[in-house]
Amino acid sequence: MTSTTREHMYRLYSKGEAWATLLIAGDATRGSNPEVPAFVEGAPVSGEVSLNLASSDAIHTVVVSLRAQIITGSLPSEKFTFYEDTRTLWSSSPTTKKLKGRHTWPFSLSIPSTVSLAGEEFRSPQSFFERHTRGQIDYELCVRFMRPKLRSDHRLSTVIEYFPVSKPSPPSGLRQLAYAQNTTLLGPDSDPEGWKILPTVTMRGRFDSQTVGVSCMLSLATPLCYTRGTSIPCALQIECSNPAALNLLAAPDSIVLRLRRNVRFLSREVWNDEFQLSEMATWWWAGGSAGLGSLEESTETLISDAHVRRTLKGEIHLRAGLVTSSTIAHYRLEYAVVLLPFDAPGYESLDSEPLIVEPVEIASDLADGPCPLTYSTP
Incomplete structure (x- = not known):
């Protein structure tokens, strides 16, 4: 870490012990809430996912995803995804069907400066959330630990703040x-x-x-x-x-x-x-x-x-x-x-x-x- 970055850590626990950890390095100079990871346009959304499993676990896939949405209400139809980036960090194979012990996977995702929707280019908007305002811009980082059908999946997620860069033309x-x-x-x-x-x-x-x-x-x-x-x-x-x-x-x-x-x-x-x-x-x-x-x-x-x-x-x-x-x-x-x-x-x-x-x-x-x-x- 440098003086301009701030670490944010999220964990899943079992019997009082952390078995999954999501670590994110955000921008320490930006953000309305120091508890929320912040990222400026052009900066990677990077971090690492760690597991510490005392016994074998039937996890078959570990996936990290970044999703950006326009949210105008609580119904699924009122949530519109305008960007999503998903990476598979690990998946099982015939020789490795279960995970045990310590594992760490670094990742680096990105928020594009512009997105194309229905043939039209838009700049990625700044994160926006206010308690009494329905129209919101939400960026979420999520890690999913996926298991077979009869076993429940687990997820670690957090909202992140995105700050685009813009400036006026010079005055007279x-x-x-x-x-x-x-x-x-x-x-x-x-x-x-x-x-x-x-x-x-x-x-x-x-x-x-x-x-x-x-x-x-x-x-x-x-x-x-x-x-x-x-x-x-x-x-x-x-x-x-x-x-x-x-x-x-x-x-x-x-x-x-x-x-x-x-x-x-x-x-x-x-x-x-x-x-x-x-x-x-x-x-x-x-x-x-x-x-x-x-x-x-x-x-x-x-x-x-x-x-x-x-x-x-x-x-x-x-x-x-x-x-x-x-x-x-x-x-x-x-x-x-x-x-x-x-x-x-x-x-x-x-x-x-x-x-x-x-x-x-x-x-x-x-x-x-x-x-x-x-x-x-x-």
């Missing part, structure tokens, strides 16, 4: 320069190649016994693929003809911009969506000194006699443990940045659905170039 040159020089990011006006400006939306609500309309234009830093553990730079322009309503709704604490995960899967011929809202954006005034840089010369711009625009900048902090985006067969793990109705005291939103839903991807590794900076604390 100006954004890379800001990261390299530890300076603020330029906004969409100064770095149009570095941002996606989304269509303007209008939200409506009641404020001070009046119905007010507020226009919002959201921009997200491109490419729309972000590394977990970093952040999503954002910019928001808000316009309103009611100065008091603008002061209330353009406050950083009033804006509700979040990262939303959707586990989407087909079960019993029906597509299911399981949404989870996670990270909330942190906002500050565009004229502030620690941030993305002014999108305008000042925080507030007079558009006309009736309308005022206020500009804010922000970022969504991404947890290091986020599961990466994936698509395979009838399973999707997707992300989107969603702008929800604003939340402020004295304001009653007339909108019930998200104002903006913009799909994004979450990757495992950093893009080529300077390391991204964050400009705020969560």
Whole structure:
């Protein structure tokens, strides 16, 4: 073993003595649970199987297998195997019909980076299991000790975690320069190649016994693929003809911009969506000194006699443990940045659905170039 590997041992016992042992060498630097073997894309799933038999045993085959499944329920029809690798470690012969004493068989299996299903190529997805989510990605390593028909077989098995490797394309040159020089990011006006400006939306609500309309234009830093553990730079322009309503709704604490995960899967011929809202954006005034840089010369711009625009900048902090985006067969793990109705005291939103839903991807590794900076604390 090296400092980057961790041994995991599983045993079968008889009369208090271990007679079968499965030893796996996992990656010590990855994994959400140190008790579960972890493997990064490209690394072999290796280990050894050992027997210590005090008396002869009529085992006729020892088989190790690695199986990857999409699980959407408890029924057999709701478990779909998208990859399986099986190796025979030992089988009986006319000269060796029974096993006795000590035996050890090393093995090395692999999880492919891509799998082909119905003529279509998919990247092998990251392991995924949550107690209250039906759509799961399961990787299992199993050793079977097979005996004649009238004798019971034994098996040793464990779930393993698989981590594919992905990274965004490099950001714009100006954004890379800001990261390299530890300076603020330029906004969409100064770095149009570095941002996606989304269509303007209008939200409506009641404020001070009046119905007010507020226009919002959201921009997200491109490419729309972000590394977990970093952040999503954002910019928001808000316009309103009611100065008091603008002061209330353009406050950083009033804006509700979040990262939303959707586990989407087909079960019993029906597509299911399981949404989870996670990270909330942190906002500050565009004229502030620690941030993305002014999108305008000042925080507030007079558009006309009736309308005022206020500009804010922000970022969504991404947890290091986020599961990466994936698509395979009838399973999707997707992300989107969603702008929800604003939340402020004295304001009653007339909108019930998200104002903006913009799909994004979450990757495992950093893009080529300077390391991204964050400009705020969560």
